[in-house]
Amino acid sequence: MKTTFISIILLSSLLAISFAGCKKDEDDKKKDPNHLGWVYDPTPYTGPTVPRNFPQPTYAANNNPLTEEGVLLGRMLFYDPILSGDSTLACAGCHKQENAFTDTRTFSIGIDGIAGRRQSMPLFNLMYSSKFFWDGRAANLAELALMPVEDPIEMHETWPNNIAKLQAHPDYPKRFYEAFGVEPNDLTKEYAAKALEQFLLSLVSGNSxxxxxxxxxxxxxxxxxxxxxxxxxxxxxxxxxxxxxxxxxxxxxxxxxxxxxxxxxxxxxxxxxxxxxxxxxxxxxxxxxxxxxxxxxxxxxxxxxxxxxxxxxxxxxxxxxxxxxxxxxxxxxxxxxxxxxxxxxxxxxxxxxxxxxxxxxxxxxxxxxxxxxxxxxxxx
Amino acid sequence: MRYLRLFIPALLLVVMSSSCEKDPEIGTTTFTLAVHPKIASQDLVLGQEYLDQESYRLMPSTLRFYVSHVTLTSANGDTEIRDIALLDMEQVEAGEPLTFEVEVPAGDYTGISFWVGLDSLQNASDPATFVNGHPLSLSTGTFWTWNTGYRFVMLEGYYDDVQNTPGPVSTSRFFNYHTGTAPLYKQAELGAANVAFTIAEGERFTYNLDLDVNKMFYGLENIDRAQGAVTHTTSNYALAQKFTENFVRAFSLSAP
The missing domain is CATH 1.10.760.10 (Cytochrome c-like domain)
Known part of the structure; x- marks a missing residue:
């Protein structure tokens, strides 16, 4: 009789602890790490989605659901020259919206004045691709997003430098926290890649x-x-x-x-x-x-x-x-x-x-x- | 009360195990149709060069085809498989067979039959209604257009039109046979490859067939690639028909 109750209590306690653990993690994440009024409670993205005459997307988003905060952060990083070596060239420098996010120049020019060897690819409806760039060298959009930054003939910057710049920025640490619940000291290039992946996936063109x-x-x-x-x-x-x-x-x-x-x-x-x-x-x-x-x-x-x-x-x-x-x-x-x-x-x-x-x-x-x-x- | 102590963990175990994969029904067993692509006795590997039976060098780059209405015949009534398989060499490791795995009743069977391609109803499917990865979804790259349906068989590659060339094969000379449309939906002509077999209860059974690329060109009627290297069915129907007739006769029983 006594052991029965012990069994029940033990099982109940285990269940309670595991549920409480989940809730506590969530609560902790929503807490403000620096007491600056930051909240991690992202809103699911409500922007343009798959047009109804399009088939089911084939892109496998890598545990990175689109959120309003993530897409906006990705968009900011896309347009901000901060990620380049001399802070003069953003992704948008060679992927212009008015050209469906490509470049009218045959070969785009990097920060050191060096031209690339292939045409800048347009960016839209990427949810139907599985390998990226003209040569397929990026397996997903997060990988793709990291590469031009470190390419010496493009943005020519290192990611460690960029992370330091982003950590020291007056606005980005809060935005990374709001999008991903990541504290400034834990910021890595993977979070920047996730934000850029979200923005790139939001680029849906289906209203021709x-x-x-x-x-x-x-x-x-x-x-x-x-x-x-x-x-x-x-x-x-x-x-x-x-x-x-x-x-x-x-x-x-x-x-x-x-x-x-x-x-x-x-x-x-x-x-x-x-x-x-x-x-x-x-x-x-x-x-x-x-x-x-x-x-x-x-x-x-x-x-x-x-x-x-x-x-x-x-x-x-x-x-x-x-x-x-x-x-x-x-x-x-x-x-x-x-x-x-x-x-x-x-x-x-x-x-x-x-x-x-x-x-x-x-x-x-x-x-x-x-x-x-x-x-x-x-x-x- | 003593039983209660045992009951709770037991209940938990039942709940946990119920979420696992569904077990096969009692009395059924797993039947696998395994197709081994070959060139004569050699295993076919995409992107590798071979000399065909007339010593012309060739390098297949794509081989995929639909198998439908697989039927295991039996004195006690036939078992027809409703599922469709797209057997695609790009989806398996080099040297591995193309397989179609289904659950069937155990028992004695007098033989097997299947069709290459899709029946008229299947061929009229809207690929957008299938999830990616399904044999009829857009992701397979087999859907043609709304008025022709799906490609039933796709064989592509490169070839030399001079015998006994030393290689490498010229990759600027390609062959490409895409067959489809209702008249080219044909039953596989298995002949001696259709044999009786017994599936014991609880044991997996594999029916192994070879599929010889040689026979696709040197079959009911020979296909001279130099004269007929490409057909997308409507663009050269006679060639597509010739290729189809050869393809459905290209199966043989694998050596044990």
Whole structure:
């Protein structure tokens, strides 16, 4: 009898202690570490989410749910030159909102005046990617966010320096606490990466003319309609093999993780080793990946010139000419999945078809996205 | 009261164990259809070069296909599996078989049959309604467009059109067979690979089949890659049909 009660009491106490432990941790986090009125009680993010004509996101957010505080902090870090070596260049310096977060320069210039070797990539709808940069070297957005800071030809700063700068800042320690419950002394680059990851994931673009037409609030012109049909016709422009089919995948980018890197026949060195830029192969080390690059989204092309990984095409006309007659069939590792018409240089479009296709592609541009105040410089 | 002392921990154990994975139903056992991609007797590894049976060098880079309506035939009534499998070499380690694991009743079976591809209803699915990772979701990269449905079989790679070249294979000469549409939904022609088997209760059973890339090109009708390297079905239906007929005959029983 006595042992029964002891068992019950012990079990109850264990349960009570474990619950109390959870609650205490929460309460402690909400407490103000420096008695400055700080509160860690983040609000779930309520900004733009996945448009209803988009498929389910494929990006696996790494235990980093979006919050109002986290997204705002990420946005501040994105626009603040404090993270660069001489505090002159922010992420936004080469990823401009008016250009769908890319750069109009063929190659962006870092703080030491050195140009990069690839075009700055636009940033939106990143929840459908699984490897980042033209060469796929970042496995997630938190990794991506850390890299340009330490790149000597970009922001050229160390993270330990940046953490010291952020800890000494009059405002950031409080914001990190409010977003993540991290005390200033415990601040690490991973928290900055989490904030930037949240802001990057908040960059949703899904309000183009095409989207509005899908939702019944706008109409495509006859030329845009014809372009859309060409886009999806494998006897036409045959774009859909690599850029989404426009029916189920209206993100207009490759969603399948393995097929996000392809060689579209821009160059034809005699051997794979001859590629001036080995792209995805530079990251994987696999000779069969030399010359492959990330398949980009076809949204917002109105704002993102120049095109291709090296910005070689200044206009959409040049891009379409490449796929029409300029594909180099002899390119090593040319994509076996999508470049069906490489043998004849491309899909052979007429002038009218090219014009229709461009009209359709431009209907995928989202003017609201490039002016949305939720994504703009928070310091202005 | 003495029992109460035992009852509480027992209850806790029951509650805890009830959250674990569901056990198979009584009388059923785990059946695995294991497909071993080969080139003749060699294991197929994507990105590696082989000489085919006519000594042409080739390097497959993608092999994935749907298997549906797997049926285990029995004198006591057939067992048809409702699930669909997308067997994809990019999802397994090199040298590992492509597997489809299901629960079936234990017992004596007279054979097996399955279809390559998706039936008309499955093929009319909206991929957006499936969670990522599901064989019919967009994440698999098999959905084509709303008017053609899914790609049933995807074989891609590179080849040389001259026999006995020393290698490496020219990666600027590719082959690409994407088959789909209702007429190319075919039952696998297993022939001698369809054999009787017994599944003992409580024991796992694996039915091993080889799938020979040679037979996809040298089958019912030979496919000369130099003359017919690419089809996305509607772009070259005759070639897609030829490839499909060969593909469904490319299975054989694995050596024990």
């Amino acid at each position: 003319k095409f989207d509005k037409a899908v939702r019944g609030t706008d109409e495509l012109t006859a030329a845009e309609e014809r372009g859309f049909i060409l886009f999806n016709d494998q006897l036409g422009a045959d774009c859909f093999h690599c850029h989404g089919d426009g029916s189920a995948n209206q993100v207009f980018q490759e969603i399948n993780a393995i097929r996000q890197f392809r060689n579209n026949g821009l160059d034809a060195p005699a051997t794979p080793a001859g590629f001036a830029d080995k792209g995805f192969g530079e990251f994987t080390g696999n000779i069969n990946d030399y010359g492959k690059f990330k398949v980009p989204s076809l949204r917002n092309l109105k704002f993102t010139a120049p095109y291709m990984h090296d910005g070689r095409f200044a206009t959409l006309e040049e891009v379409i000419d490449h796929y029409s007659t300029g594909v180099k069939a002899a390119s090593p590792n040319i994509d076996a999945g999508g470049m069906e018409y490489a043998f004849q240089g491309g899909v052979q479009l007429t002038a009218q078809e090219k014009a229709d296709l461009i009209a359709f592609l431009l209907s995928l541009s989202d003017d609201d996205f490039v002016t949305d105040p939720r994504f703009s410089d928070p310091f202005k």
